[in-house]
Structure formats: C-alpha cells, structure tokens
Amino acid sequence: MKPTDIAAPDYFHKVVDCQWACPAHTPVPEYIRLIAQGRYSDAYMINWKSNVFPGILGRTCDRPCEPACRRGRVEETPVAICRLKRVAADFKDDIKQRLPKPTPRNGKRVAFVGGGPASLTVARDLAPLGYHCTVFDGDPEAGGMMRTQIPKFRLPNSVIDEETGYILGLGVDFKGGHRIESMKALLAEKYDAIFVGSGAPRGRELDIPGRKEAAANIHIGIDWLSSVSFGHTDKIGKRVIVLGGGNTAMDCCRTARRLGGEKVTVVVRSGFEEMKASPWEKEDAIHEDIPILNYMVPVAFKHVAGKLIGVTFQHVKAEYDAKGRRNLVPSGDPDQTIPCDDVLVAVGQENAFPWIEQDCGIEFDKWHMPKVDPKTFVSTNPKVYFGGDAAFGPKNIIWAVAHGHDAALSIHKMLSGEDITERPLPDVQVSSQKMGIHEWSYDNDISIDKRFKVPHRDKVVALKDIKTEVELGYDVKLALGEAHRCLNCDVQTVFSTSLCIECDACADICPMDCITFTANGEEDDLRHRLKAPSAHPDQDLYVSSDLKTGRVMVKDEDVCLHCGLCAERCPTGAWDMQKYFIEMTHAGSTCPTKSRSAA
Amino acid sequence: MTYIAKPKFHHPGLKKNDLGYTHRDYEGKISTLCAGCGHDSITASIIEACFELSIEPHRVAKISGIGCSSKTPDYFLGNSHGFNSVHGRMPSVLTGANLANRDLIYLGVSGDGDSASIGFGQFAHSIRRGVNMTYIVENNGVYGLTKGQFSATADRGSKSKKGVTNTDNAIDLVAIALQLGATFVARSFSGDKTQLVPLIAAAIRHKGASFIDVISPCIAFNNHAGSTKSFDYVREHNDAVNRLDVLVGRDPIAVDYAPGTVQVVEQHDGSKIALRKIDADYDPHDRLGAQTFLARHAAKGQIVTGLLYVDPDAEDLHAHLNTVETPLNTLEADTLCPGSAVLDRINASLR
Numbered sequence: 001m002k003p004t005d006i007a008a009p010d011y012f013h014k015v016v017d018c019q020w021a022c023p024a025h026t027p028v029p030e031y032i033r034l035i036a037q038g039r040y041s042d043a044y045m046i047n048w049k050s051n052v053f054p055g056i057l058g059r060t061c062d063r064p065c066e067p068a069c070r071r072g073r074v075e076e077t078p079v080a081i082c083r084l085k086r087v088a089a090d091f092k093d094d095i096k097q098r099l100p101k102p103t104p105r106n107g108k109r110v111a112f113v114g115g116g117p118a119s120l121t122v123a124r125d126l127a128p129l130g131y132h133c134t135v136f137d138g139d140p141e142a143g144g145m146m147r148t149q150i151p152k153f154r155l156p157n158s159v160i161d162e163e164t165g166y167i168l169g170l171g172v173d174f175k176g177g178h179r180i181e182s183m184k185a186l187l188a189e190k191y192d193a194i195f196v197g198s199g200a201p202r203g204r205e206l207d208i209p210g211r212k213e214a215a216a217n218i219h220i221g222i223d224w225l226s227s228v229s230f231g232h233t234d235k236i237g238k239r240v241i242v243l244g245g246g247n248t249a250m251d252c253c254r255t256a257r258r259l260g261g262e263k264v265t266v267v268v269r270s271g272f273e274e275m276k277a278s279p280w281e282k283e284d285a286i287h288e289d290i291p292i293l294n295y296m297v298p299v300a301f302k303h304v305a306g307k308l309i310g311v312t313f314q315h316v317k318a319e320y321d322a323k324g325r326r327n328l329v330p331s332g333d334p335d336q337t338i339p340c341d342d343v344l345v346a347v348g349q350e351n352a353f354p355w356i357e358q359d360c361g362i363e364f365d366k367w368h369m370p371k372v373d374p375k376t377f378v379s380t381n382p383k384v385y386f387g388g389d390a391a392f393g394p395k396n397i398i399w400a401v402a403h404g405h406d407a408a409l410s411i412h413k414m415l416s417g418e419d420i421t422e423r424p425l426p427d428v429q430v431s432s433q434k435m436g437i438h439e440w441s442y443d444n445d446i447s448i449d450k451r452f453k454v455p456h457r458d459k460v461v462a463l464k465d466i467k468t469e470v471e472l473g474y475d476v477k478l479a480l481g482e483a484h485r486c487l488n489c490d491v492q493t494v495f496s497t498s499l500c501i502e503c504d505a506c507a508d509i510c511p512m513d514c515i516t517f518t519a520n521g522e523e524d525d526l527r528h529r530l531k532a533p534s535a536h537p538d539q540d541l542y543v544s545s546d547l548k549t550g551r552v553m554v555k556d557e558d559v560c561l562h563c564g565l566c567a568e569r570c571p572t573g574a575w576d577m578q579k580y581f582i583e584m585t586h587a588g589s590t591c592p593t594k595s596r597s598a599a
Numbered sequence: 600m601t602y603i604a605k606p607k608f609h610h611p612g613l614k615k616n617d618l619g620y621t622h623r624d625y626e627g628k629i630s631t632l633c634a635g636c637g638h639d640s641i642t643a644s645i646i647e648a649c650f651e652l653s654i655e656p657h658r659v660a661k662i663s664g665i666g667c668s669s670k671t672p673d674y675f676l677g678n679s680h681g682f683n684s685v686h687g688r689m690p691s692v693l694t695g696a697n698l699a700n701r702d703l704i705y706l707g708v709s710g711d712g713d714s715a716s717i718g719f720g721q722f723a724h725s726i727r728r729g730v731n732m733t734y735i736v737e738n739n740g741v742y743g744l745t746k747g748q749f750s751a752t753a754d755r756g757s758k759s760k761k762g763v764t765n766t767d768n769a770i771d772l773v774a775i776a777l778q779l780g781a782t783f784v785a786r787s788f789s790g791d792k793t794q795l796v797p798l799i800a801a802a803i804r805h806k807g808a809s810f811i812d813v814i815s816p817c818i819a820f821n822n823h824a825g826s827t828k829s830f831d832y833v834r835e836h837n838d839a840v841n842r843l844d845v846l847v848g849r850d851p852i853a854v855d856y857a858p859g860t861v862q863v864v865e866q867h868d869g870s871k872i873a874l875r876k877i878d879a880d881y882d883p884h885d886r887l888g889a890q891t892f893l894a895r896h897a898a899k900g901q902i903v904t905g906l907l908y909v910d911p912d913a914e915d916l917h918a919h920l921n922t923v924e925t926p927l928n929t930l931e932a933d934t935l936c937p938g939s940a941v942l943d944r945i946n947a948s949l950r
Contacts, residue, residue: 044748073611074608074611075608116777142857226798349919357878438601438602444603445603445604446606446607446608448606448607448608453608472876484842501635501822501830501831502790502830503635503636503637503640503790503816503818503830504639504640504643504789504790504792505635505636505639505640507643508639508640508643509601509629509630510603510640511605511607511608511623512609512610513606513609513610513613514610532610532612532613533612535611535612542677548834549834558610559611561606561608563603563606565601565603567638568601568634569630569635570634570635571634571635571818572635593746593804596742
C-alpha cells in the first residue's frame with residue numbers, strides 16, 4: 001500500500017466516526033470534552049454553530065452518529081451522543097450575548113417557503129451577513145414539523161420557542177399564518193433568492209375497502225399529530241390501532257395513549273426488526289404498554305352504519321428470492337379482525353408542490369420531485385433553492401440542517417457573484433496534545449462504564465398529561481459519567497516514520513493490538529497479516545512509508561481507543577497525539593478556496 | 600513510565616488458546632521501565648509464548664533478582680507465582696523452589712548485572728546442576744538503574760553514551776552456559792519477536808537447564824553509535840543460524856522450504872520443534888562445534904542468534920538426585936517426617 005496521506009482532510013475526519021456520520025459534521029468529541037469540563041455553554045455554542053438546534057436535536061435526532069460510534073465496536077453500546085447534546089442545552093448559561101449581532105442590511109432579499117429546520121438554518125447563516133430574510137409559513141409559529149409533528153411530551157414548546165427565537169432574533173422576518181399558494185406570485189415579488197423548505201407535508205393514504213365509509217374515525221397520522229399539537233384535537237377512542245412502523249407511528253401511538261386511548265396497538269406489515277422507527281422509540285412505546293404486532297397487512301376497515309368497528313388483517317411471512325429481495329407472502333393463517341374505535345394511518349409521507357406552477361422554470365422529475373443539485377441545492381431556476389424534506393423526500397431534522405448550510409453557502413456565493421459549484425474546503429486544525437512526558441491535554445484514561453440510562457418520568461405521571469416531557473435528561477453526574485465514555489477519536493495517533501527505531505514498544509503496549517510492523521503489501525494481503533484480525537474493511541489502515549528494516553508500520557484504525565499509550569511508550573516521539581478539528585465551511589466564514597495541507 | 604492503567608478493553612476478534620484465554624490474560628501490571636525498553640518486548644514475547652503454549656498461569660513460578668530486567672516479572676503473568684529475590688540470587692531461590700515442587704514451570708528472569716556480575720557463581724551452578732528451568736537473561740550491556748556504567752557483558756572497545764571506551768573483556772554468557780553443560784542454549788534479540796517467541800516456547804518445553812541470552816537495547820543508556828547492543832548495531836550484525844518457524848504441539852506443520860533445510864527436533868516430552876536452517880553447516884546438536892562457531896563469529900564482531908544447542912534427551916537435577924516425584928507440599932506429614940525409628944535406622948547404617 002502507499003503511505004497514508006494524513007494531510008488529506010478526509011483521512012482523519014473518517015477516524016472521528018461520529019462526526020463523519022453526522023450530516024452536519026458536528027465536532028462531537030470536542031463538545032463532549034467541554035461537557036465533561038462543565039463548560040456547557042461552550043459545548044452548546046459548538047453545536048449551535050454546526051447543527052443550529054442543539055436542544056431540539058438533543059431530544060429528537062435520529063442519531064446517525066451513534067451506530068457509527070467507535071465505542072459500539074469496542075463494547076456493546078455507543079456513547080449517548082444525542083442525550084449529551086441535550087445536557088449542553090439544559091445546563092448552559094444565557095448564551096444570547098454569544099449569538100451573532102444583527103448587521104446592517106446588505107440590500108439583498110431572500111424569501112423562505114416554510115419555517116422548518118431547513119429554512120431556519122439557511123436564515124441563520126444568511127441573516128448575520130446582512131441578508132433580509134423573510135420566512136413564510138402557514139402555521140402561526142416557526143418550527144415547521146418540529147412544532148407540529150413531534151409530540152410535546154418528547155419536545156416541549158419552550159425548547160422550540162427558544163431555539164427558533166435565537167434565529168428570528170437575528171433580524172429574520174417571520175410571516176406566520178401566511179401560506180405561499182403560488183410560486184409565480186412569489187417570484188414576481190423580485191426576491192434575490194428563494195429557498196423552499198416546505199417539507200414533505202402530505203401523509204400517505206391507505207386505500208383499502210371501508211376507507212371512505214368509516215372516514216370519520218380514520219385519521220392521517222401527521223395531520224392528526226399537527227391537530228393535536230395546535231389543540232384542535234384533545235381526545236380519541238378507547239381502542240386505537242396505529243398502522244405503520246416509522247417514528248410517526250410511534251409518536252401517534254404514544255399520543256393516543258395520552259388522549260384517552262386505553263388499548264392502543266401498533267400493527268406493521270414487516271417484521272419488528274425491520275421497522276423504520278428508531279429502536280429507542282419502539283422501546284419507549286412498548287414501555288407505555290403499546291403492543292407492536294408484526295407481519296400483518298391491513299386489508300379492510302370494518303364498519304357498521306358508517307361507524308368504524310375494526311380493521312381486518314392478513315397474516316404474512318417474509319420470503320427471500322434468489323437476489324435476496326424480501327417478499328411478503330400470505331402465511332396461510334386466517335385473517336384477523338382487531339376491534340377498534342379509531343385508526344391512525346402513519347404509513348409514510350409524500351412531497352406535494354401543487355403551488356409551484358409549471359412555467360416557473362423549476363423542472364420536476366418523473367416522481368414529481370424538483371430537480372435539485374445534491375451539492376448546491378439549486379433547482380433548475382438559478383434563483384430557487386430547495387432543502388430538507390422538500391429537496392429529496394422525508395429524512396430527519398439533522399439532514400435538513402445539513403442541506404440548509406449548503407444551500408445558504410450557495411445563495412451567498414451566487415449573490416456575491418461567485419461560482420456556486422466551487423465549494424470551499426473545510427477548516428482543519430491539527431495540534432499536538434502533549435503537555436508533559438506522560439501528560440496530555442485530554443483525559444486518556446479509558447472509562448469502562450456501560451452506557452448510562454437517561455432517567456424517565458414515572459409512567460403514571462407521564463401518561464396523564466400530553467405536555468409533560470417523558471425524558472428527564474441526564475443530571476450533571478450522569479452526564480459526566482457518560483461523557484467519560486467518549487474515546488476522544490478526534491485526538492489522532494500521528495506517526496513519524498523518520499523518528500521510529502522499531503523498538504516495538506507501541507505494538508506491545510497497544511491494548512487493542514491495532515499496530516503491526518510488517519512487510520508492505522496490497523491492502524487485502526496486509527489486512528490478513530495484522531496482529532489482530534481486521535473485522536471492518538471500511539475502517540482505514542494507516543500505513544507508514546518504509547522503515548529502516550524495510551518494513552512498514554500498519555495501524556488498523558478500527559478499534560483504536562485513542563488512549564495515547566503508543567505515544568507514551570514511544571522513546572523517540574515517533575507517535576504523537578494530535579487533536580484534529582474540522583469545521584465545515586458555512587456561508588460567510590472566510591472561504592479558503594485554494595487547496596492546502598491539513599497538518 | 601505510564602500513569603494510566605492499560606485499558607481493560609481488548610480487540611473483539613482476539614485469538615483464544617486452548618484454555619479460552621487471549622494473550623491479554625497473560626499480562627501483568629503496566630511496565631514502569633523507560634519507554635522503548637527492550638525488556639518490554641521480551642515481556643511481550645514471554646506473554647505470547649505462554650499464550651501459544653496454553654499454559655495455565657497458576658502453574659508458572661517466575662523468579663528474578665534485582666535490576667531493570669528483574670522488575671519485569673511484574674509485567675507478565677499477573678496470575679502466576681513470583682519471587683523477587685536478592686541481587687544475583689535468583690538461581691538458588693529457583694533451584695530451591697524447583698526441588699520443593701517439581702510440577703511448576705520455572706521462569707528465571709535476570710539481567711547481565713544480576714547474572715554476569717553479582718550472581719555469576721549462582722548462574723554457573725544452577726546451569727551446571729541441570730535445574731529444569733528457563734533462564735532468560737535480558738542483556739543490555741549496561742547498569743541502567745545506576746545510569747549506564749558498562750556491565751560485564753559489554754564488549755571490549757564499545758563506547759558508553761558519554762564516549763568512554765570499555766577496556767574490559769566481555770563475558771559471553773552463551774559460551775559459559777555451553778561450557779557448563781546447559782542442555783538448551785539460545786541467543787536472540789528483543790527486536791525480533793518472530794525469532795524470540797518460539798525460542799522461549801521451546802525452552803519452556805525443554806526438560807533441563809534452558810538458557811536464553813536476549814540482547815535487549817537500553818534506550819536510555821546504550822542505544823547510541825559506538826554501542827554494540829543498540830538496535831542498529833544488533834540489526835546490522837545479527838547472524839541467525841536458524842529460525843524456529845513452527846512449534847505446534849506434537850505435530851509440526853510441514854513448511855514449504857527447500858528439502859534438507861528444515862530439521863525437526865523432538866524433545867523429551869514428545870513436543871517437536873521445526874528448525875529452519877539458515878546456516879546449512881550449523882548443527883545444533885554439536886556442543887563443541889557450537890562453542891567454536893560462537894568464538895569464531897564473535898571475533899568477527901558478529902552476534903550469532905538462534906537455537907545454538909539442544910540436547911533433546913537431557914535429564915534434570917531431580918533425575919540426578921533421584922528425588923521423590925511428588926511435590927513436597929502434597930506429601931503427607933508421616934511421609935515427610937517418618938519418625939525417630941527411621942532416623943535411627945539411617946544413622947545406624949552410616950556407623
């Protein structure tokens with residue numbers, strides 16, 4: 001193999017698995033260290049800069065970082081990154097003074113369709129640069145799906161008000177209750193740019209017999225949640241069936257439990273394991289006495305005299321064809337009818353752009369989705385940008401934020417007369433953490449604690465009031481324990497070939513047997529000659545140039561604990577622990593466009 | 600030294616031996632030696648050898664004297680018996696322990712100061728008696744604990760870190776061991792684990808006095824130009840006569856080397872060693888030949904490594920003395936002390 005180019009910004013970025021997996025690339029280990037030091041406000045600001053909604057995401061994020069967390073490959077469970085983010089939000093001081101100050105307007109106007117996470121991220125990035133941002137939303141308050149679709153017992157209004165407030169406080173105009181009905185009309189208002197962050201607002205229908213006849217008791221999940229959120233709906237029948245296996249279904253069933261549903265059942269077509277809902281959301285639902293029945297396909301709504309009495313299901317089983325594709329085929333068991341008073345349909349969401357006229361210069365593809373560039377987020381109309389669910393269909397808040405940053409950068413570049421396809425490199429800093437002979441500026445003593453559970457409110461109390469938050473969040477002590485579980489993957493092991501005397505000290509001390517000195521070879525061959533087997537080929541090998549004996553140093557990054565013992569035991573300083581800090585370029589940060597080395 | 604404990608986590612895919620242990624289970628405390636010390640590599644090699652032989656840790660007694668090398672038994676086999684004895688007195692403590700309980704595996708760990716100076720006589724007599732043990736000298740040629748004076752194994756003409764030339768002749772412990780009748784004699788280098796690990800494993804399996812001289816560079820005081828025990832010097836002058844490529848139970852794997860280059864040595868307990876010859880003329884069963892070979896190469900400044908001599912049919916001290924087979928601690932009181940009538944009979948027979 002060729003010597004690893006550690007100057008390429010991506011190499012060390014990939015080692016920080018959590019940050020690499022996060023769509024917004026939040027510097028996770030950095031803020032976790034700050035939490036451990038009790039510097040909650042600093043931890044919050046790092047998050048705020050990167051993901052805009054730390055308090056909201058700390059409660060609701062889909063956590064792509066956690067399955068990626070290296071700790072999950074070392075022991076059973078990853079670090080509770082998401083809930084630590086909430087800790088930063090819960091314990092911070094007043095941070096208003098740290099927010100960007102409103103700046104004089106630069107004369108450019110940007111309109112936003114929809115006031116959800118994507119639009120608010122773009123506005124957050126553009127407003128401090130002097131853009132006059134106007135956000136239109138059909139709902140009276142900002143937040144979009146964060147406010148309307150996520151139940152209050154998971155995400156209280158106070159958190160949404162606070163974090164949307166920080167953005168609107170930057171001088172962003174919010175026009176609540178003002179639904180945009182015509183793109184053409186909006187274009188006619190001569191905005192310099194338009195950002196569409198209108199989400200995926202339409203719940204998918206379930207068109208099976210009885211749907212029309214029993215319509216009074218069959219509700220579309222996201223519409224129903226939104227109606228609950230605004231207080232228009234405050235009760236439901238005693239027996240409720242929720243159809244669907246995503247997070248919306250989980251929110252529906254738990255909400256139903258709080259509005260009078262005594263016997264709430266979730267029924268999914270697929271197997272329990274394949275459900276789209278996050279495992280922890282399934283756990284929370286089950287904890288609230290909601291059974292989840294699987295491999296059952298709804299075939300008809302049963303009704304008598306226009307009143308729903310139950311749902312009939314066909315039992316199915318999974319069969320796999322030669323290509324490994326799954327088909328659900330009838331299992332042969334007789335159909336089953338589950339009696340109920342109400343049904344909530346949460347079988348998916350769709351985009352809908354009835355308000356975008358055909359002659360706006362915005363082209364749509366065969367799935368009726370706008371043609372959007374995945375890097376710049378521009379549509380076929382160079383002034384109109386899309387982001388969040390509106391761009392590529394339903395995803396999660398953190399994706400909307402990531403889209404928003406990129407779209408904001410594009411809009412800023414376009415309105416500065418620059419080429420939007422030229423994307424600036426991220427800002428990278430690498431610095432040694434050595435403080436003394438065996439002293440590092442980070443805590444390298446590895447904690448062996450198991451993941452700490454987040455305390456929950458007593459179930460009896462929680463189920464009584466729909467606005468009572470179920471999760472209480474970590475207290476300071478639990479947060480400190482959980483923060484110590486972080487392996488500091490951003491503190492990189494950096495190897496200098498010229499200093500190595502091949503004494504083997506690093507290979508001997510390494511608790512994870514990551515380091516091997518051996519003859520060079522092709523990657524596949526090398527992976528078979530490592531001291532410990534290489535289980536994850538997607539994890540890079542760090543290969544040195546030729547050493548004095550003709551061998552090379554090969555380090556499998558996979559399960560490195562970043563404990564720094566290799567560097568402590570190295571007599572010549574050939575190993576050093578260096579903190580790698582990468583910040584994605586947002587609109588308005590100095591845009592270094594020329595390529596340069598990281599280290 | 601390092602202030603944090605070595606993390607308990609280990610690689611999820613670590614190999615396990617017949618006992619279900621990983622090599623991490625054979626570790627001891629974290630080393631307090633200087634970073635990069637050759638001794639730590641020898642520690643790692645002992646751990647690896649015991650792991651590969653699937654040795655039960657409680658069946659090992661590790662005994663040492665004083666010095667950097669004699670500290671190392673604390674860093675391996677944390678669940679074994681140990682005795683950190685007086686300076687240079689490891690061989691007699693080991694001999695005593697061995698006589699009392701022949702069922703344990705004895706690892707004597709010593710250094711060039713401990714064995715070639717203060718304990719030179721002790722070393723000589725334990726070898727001479729054929730105590731069943733693995734005697735490892737971690738040889739760095741300097742007194743590291745007292746800041747790097749030449750030891751008795753430092754080569755004449757080699758230079759200290761301050762540039763002083765050594766004017767004394769060196770003791771070659773391997774040559775002495777051969778002369779005193781050790782039945783397994785080897786030399787290796789801490790920086791070459793592929794050679795060292797199988798040598799230690801074979802020595803542990805050997806019944807009789809096994810002696811391994813391991814050149815182990817002292818990073819702090821003896822790893823400079825002018826030293827003959829530095830990483831660079833040993834790598835340049837290493838003249839390996841053979842390599843133990845395989846040592847697998849009773850059934851060595853056939854290795855695909857040219858015919859005639861692999862020599863299988865069967866030891867007393869039936870275990871087999873496959874030796875890959877590097878020097879075609881070298882015969883590890885010829886004690887006299889080995890002595891001459893060593894002397895000739897030493898004169899040329901070469902460091903001969905490998906398995907230098909082995910007597911597969913060796914006997915140990917217990918056989919010489921015709922001792923009881925049962926360890927003393929499991930003998931009943933009336934067997935250990937048969938009473939005054941028996942003593943009277945013995946006394947009468949001597950009159």
